[in-house]
Amino acid sequence: MKRRKLDLAALPAKSAEEVDARLTVATPLRRLLNKVFPDHWSFLLGEIALYSFIVLLLSGTYLALFFDPSMEEVVYDGAYSPLRGIGMSRAFESALELSFEVRGGLFMRQMHHWAALLFMAAIVVHMFRVFFTGAFRKPRELNWIIGSLLFWIGFLAGFTGYGLPDDALSGTGLRIAHAIMLSIPVIGSWVASSFFGGEFPGTVIVPRMYIAHVLLIPGVLLGLISAHMGLLVKQKHTQWPGPGRTNDNVVGVRMFPGFAAKAGGFFMIVFAVIALMAGLFQINPIWIFGPYQAATVSSASQPDWYVMFLDGSTRLMPPWEIRLFGYTLPPLFWPTVALPGVLTMLPLLYPFIEARFLKDNQAHHLLQRPRDVPTRTALGAMAVAFWAVLTLSGGNDVIAEQFHISLNAMTWAGRIGLIVVPPLAYYIAYRVCLALQQHDREVLAHGVETGIIKRLPDGGFVEIHQPLAPLDAHGHPEPLEYLGAPVPKKMNRLGALLPTVRGFFYPIEKPAPPVRLDQPSEAPVSPAPARSEITTGS
């Protein structure tokens, strides 16, 4: 038998056949490639968190090659001369080496830290999107719970990372963490001494946090993120209501190639923003803070932004201590143990609470616009306001100093604001929702404002409205039902204007002819209005 020549052109197909013969993947792979994703900017917010996590894993692995989490006392003799001769822990020394003696090490450190801040920021913004659009409703409660847990696990990841370099700021944070553990009723002192292996700070806490930070917590994060995305694929994405979109379908682009290309490009953009911030904005300059010493501290000692709300709650807490039968419940317990407990449980249970209140047992795949669910939107605004007051109070000393406000006044403003601002936010958000709804209804009833003013025979002026519905026999527009979907509010949304001329400096192509509303569009390239509403939902 004659040996066949290697046919390069047939090689990919041949290899694919061989793989499929062993793994039987043709069908599931195609099913995955053909999966339809709806296209809307707000659906990309969660992706930012996912991509930051990838950057975190990559940069973190790099840092772990150099970092030594030991609390052994050493005397620094490295490249950063203002700290030479200073006693410090080996962990701090190796963080300095990483910053000043590893080529590109400082850049990697900053990239890791900015990616962490972005990870948490994207989680929070994504969570707002999911909450305000009702995407957490049945059947997605489980994914909402996983998402909420991801925030808290990310919070732990951030805190343990913040504590690792053993600089003066992270040591101060650890000291507060120690005090928080101490404040737990009955078992507090046992918890604290067990975590720290004895007295604060001891010699084991940094190694213990290190193993949590590089193994346990990332493992849990990885598992939860996989589950989060697995459920997303299984349950398919929610979509905005619009023509052709129902509770039983997904309208969008197939994953391959359209969605995959955009997602890949977006990963690069997210990575680029992290790299840019890592290069241009200095973060956590541990060499300025110096090594942790129990007696040193700085004004403006703050945790990273996602922990700041707990710092704020601690600052605002009035000096209330409970002493009973010779036992003490310190004031630190309420804002740092009780409050986070409530803040963890309340969001976890919210989907079930809302379903119970609305007696709603249906599966929902269409999103709701925030204005169409005023109560939920207002509750959300209330929660955001509560969180914002706490977070601002976490930085109230910096605000006081920068804007020349009395520190004590800032504390009182926070205490009062925490009670006053959330209900106010509720009321305002509720009214704004109703007003937006009302405007939509007006446009549906009377049409879009044209900007054309007509003078009536009696001298009055009226604005002509372009009705959205066809006219009935009497010349009145037929009434349109309010569907909770976007309503066009400008004439050019109706195709009344010519499309923009292409070209930045000079026109390169004649614009397509204006679309006639009463005729179906023929040109495949012209942006037909109905189709554009499908793809963007706005």
Next chain:
Amino acid sequence: MSWKLGRRRRAVRPDDAVPAFTPPGRWRRRLEATVRLIAALTIVGGLYAALAPGVSQAEDTPPLSADAVQGKQLYETTCISCHGPNAQGVENRGPSLIGAGSAAVEFQVGTGRMPMARQEAQAQKKPPHYSWEQAAQIGAYIQELGGGPTLPKGQKLRATDEKAISRGGELYRINCSACHGFGLGGGALSSGKYAPSLNDASDREIYAAMLTGPQNMPVFGDAQLTPEEKLAVIGYIQSLKANKDPGGFGMKRFGPVSEGLMIFLVGMVALVFATLWIAGKS
């Protein structure tokens, strides 16, 4: 009494030296007000001197040095309204300056904190009314009146060798950073008071502040923080300022507050625009 005429002529000098960019109307108003004030003070002072012999030129006090004489003239133009004649202090307006020393005067006047614009939680640093030389003259006057801590000579009061700077850093972190911050940015104190930023503080200013403990700052006398240690602390502060942040823009070295602000203002805003672009119609 002949020197009093001289005082009248000389005392206008500080306002003569008002920089050119001051609007002429204001300049003129100020000048006239100053001249009127000085005239009134001269008359009152002259009458007082005439009617109460022994106050102005007591025989037993040593004569003032040339600097102190000039300083006395400046003092009696501005400071006297709150700190009283001969720096004895005025109830509820200003403390006695006996024993304050020239270092305190140089700091307070040279940084523009004194004369105060109004009574408030804390005297603010502002464009100085008198130059540092004039402040030193007033300082000499106060010094010769009641003694007190003085500054060493020279403008550059800082250590520059590496060891001293590193020791200065250690001292800074244990004594200074609690109020002024690791990044020198200052910090809030109780009820509207604050520790000022050190970012535009000169060597002499910092030295004088440590030595005299202006306002609510604790005093670091020479027995507590030796002159060498003070120079080391200043050396550390000034080297920290001179070192460009190796990690990019330092965001005033405020730490997590500015970092948190940045991740939303720059990071999230940029990426939300990116999502709008990516998901938008082509």
Next chain:
Amino acid sequence: MSGADTQVRHGNDEAVDVSDPRLSRFDLVREGARRDGVEIVHYAPRFPVPGTKAEKRVERTIALFFMLTGLFATAFVVIFVAWHWEWHPGNNAGSWFTPLLGVSLALMLFCVGAAIIVFAKKLLPEEVAVQERHDGASPRDEQVLTGATLLNMADEAGLGRRPLLKGAIALGLAPVAAVPLVALGGMIDDPHDEDMYHKTGFDPEANGGNKVRLMRENLTPVRPEEISAGGQITVFPAIPHGATNQHADSPTLLIHLRQTDADELRRNLGHVPINEGDMYGNYVAYSKICTHAGCPASLYEQQTNRLLCPCHQSQFSITDNARPVFGPATRRLPMLPLEVDSEGFFVAKSDFEVPIGPGFWERA
């Protein structure tokens, strides 16, 4: 969907023979999607007429982005390899290394990303696909069958009629659950050992019964006359490692009060009986560890005699036994009993008389 729908065939439910040579590749794509429950309802090229000016322009844009990518990647490599990156004091090349790395890497990544996104948005065909959801509960039959499969196991195990097994399993497995808990128990550390929350480095017993001197961070002992009136100094117990984190609960603030302030404090000492006699002249020493969360409360205002903690802004009145006057702290800062030894150095008469630092359950 009016216009676009006319171009594509709908509802073609007959299975397509995929080996039919007349089928285009896109026909196969659509058939594959159809079999996956996805209908491509609109699929149109961005540039129906190939080679127009506009298409060329998009091509050039994408090409430019890729070229720039290469340029910035090269720049990153060159900067990384060739730049004088070492840190030196002042403003020099080393302090521009990280910004340059960041900018070149970010531009590289941005250009790749932009090229891909422009490609996807401007060159890939415009597409609208509709996928049917098949969510919700499984058919009733399926639920019944799966339930039976699971419950069958319980029937076969027959624990109901085999009580011995039931008991044995319960008794046998209960201790197994304790195994990991006990293993973790290695972490447990008894806080009451050595009384860690009640003693500091100033405890004379740990110093061989000798009273412990106060020292600076550079290990020198402190004399009263060294501290200026209106001044403060951070002191540590003069024992081995006294100024290190091994004695993180010991840092103490030694304050030399002005005469009037000292008089006021002396008058107020009676408010806290255990503080009586703890001052030495006009000197007083308070624990630096805040009674709220343990930060060093060390922002000393020498005119208003307040001590502020920078972490949560608790404020303590120095002239009233460090009474908390603002913020979340509830307890006074403990006072260290001071005296001066025969050589004229400060010593602690005894340890702090109440536990220092933040509160905890067993603290009375």
